[in-house]
Amino acid sequence: MAGLRRLDRADDPKQCLMPSTIEIPTALTVGETKLLQSIAAGKSVIEAGSLLGYSTVAMARRARQVHAIDPHDGYPAFAPRPTLDVFLRNIRRHGVTERVVPVVGSVLDVLPGLSADVCFLDLTGARELTQAALELALDACPVVAVHDYARGGCDGCTRVVDFEVRARGLRVTRVDTLVVVERSAKSGR
Numbered sequence: 001m002a003g004l005r006r007l008d009r010a011d012d013p014k015q016c017l018m019p020s021t022i023e024i025p026t027a028l029t030v031g032e033t034k035l036l037q038s039i040a041a042g043k044s045v046i047e048a049g050s051l052l053g054y055s056t057v058a059m060a061r062r063a064r065q066v067h068a069i070d071p072h073d074g075y076p077a078f079a080p081r082p083t084l085d086v087f088l089r090n091i092r093r094h095g096v097t098e099r100v101v102p103v104v105g106s107v108l109d110v111l112p113g114l115s116a117d118v119c120f121l122d123l124t125g126a127r128e129l130t131q132a133a134l135e136l137a138l139d140a141c142p143v144v145a146v147h148d149y150a151r152g153g154c155d156g157c158t159r160v161v162d163f164e165v166r167a168r169g170l171r172v173t174r175v176d177t178l179v180v181v182e183r184s185a186k187s188g189r
């Protein structure tokens with residue numbers, strides 16, 4: 001992708017609590033967790049796709065506040081069970097309840113009423129959902145992180161991000177399958 005900047009060891013975000021101290025199942029890598037924590041530090045954050053709370057806890061350890069949006073209506077796909085109770089228990093036992101605002105619902109319904117410094121989309125890589133959510137997120141937040149970029153089976157998500165980056169002239173940082181896009185001085189609002 002044009003304009004893509006990969007973080008290497010030299011500029012890997014520092015001062016992050018070790019992700020291994022978050023005992024919640026997730027597909028996020030250590031590098032992705034550190035990048036999320038670095039963009040969330042001191043900021044207001046909207047997260048779409050909280051699942052069991054791993055990324056919520058990771059960001060809430062550094063952020064001012066995290067609005068955590070998820071319908072919580074079923075996981076895993078082969079044997080779906082509601083996730084809200086486990087999510088709430090996880091944010092409580094990791095000590096971040098005061099900085100997390102749980103929002104049960106779809107990002108498409110909730111995001112239009114919100115704004116924040118940073119938005120994180122982790123929406124299973126689905127194309128249509130990611131596209132609609134990314135458009136809303138770019139209107140609501142100057143910095144947007146999207147998970148599942150260039151992950152096998154998530155081509156739709158990748159194409160959606162590439163399209164918006166080109167169309168809006170966004171600056172991109174990537175670690176593993178996490179991309180962070182933001183307005184550059186050139187792209188404006």
Ligand SMILES: C[S@@+](CC[C@H](N)C(=O)[O-])C[C@H]1O[C@@H](n2cnc3c(N)ncnc32)[C@H](O)[C@@H]1O
Pocket residue numbers: 025026027028048049050051052053054055056069070071072073074075105106107108122123124129
């Ligand atoms: C890959 S998981 C998120 C993983 C999580 N961020 C972590 O740290 O491990 C995807 C989540 O997206 C949620 N989701 C699906 N459709 C959604 C929607 N319309 N709005 C918000 N979340 C949604 C699912 O319920 C699921 O919990």
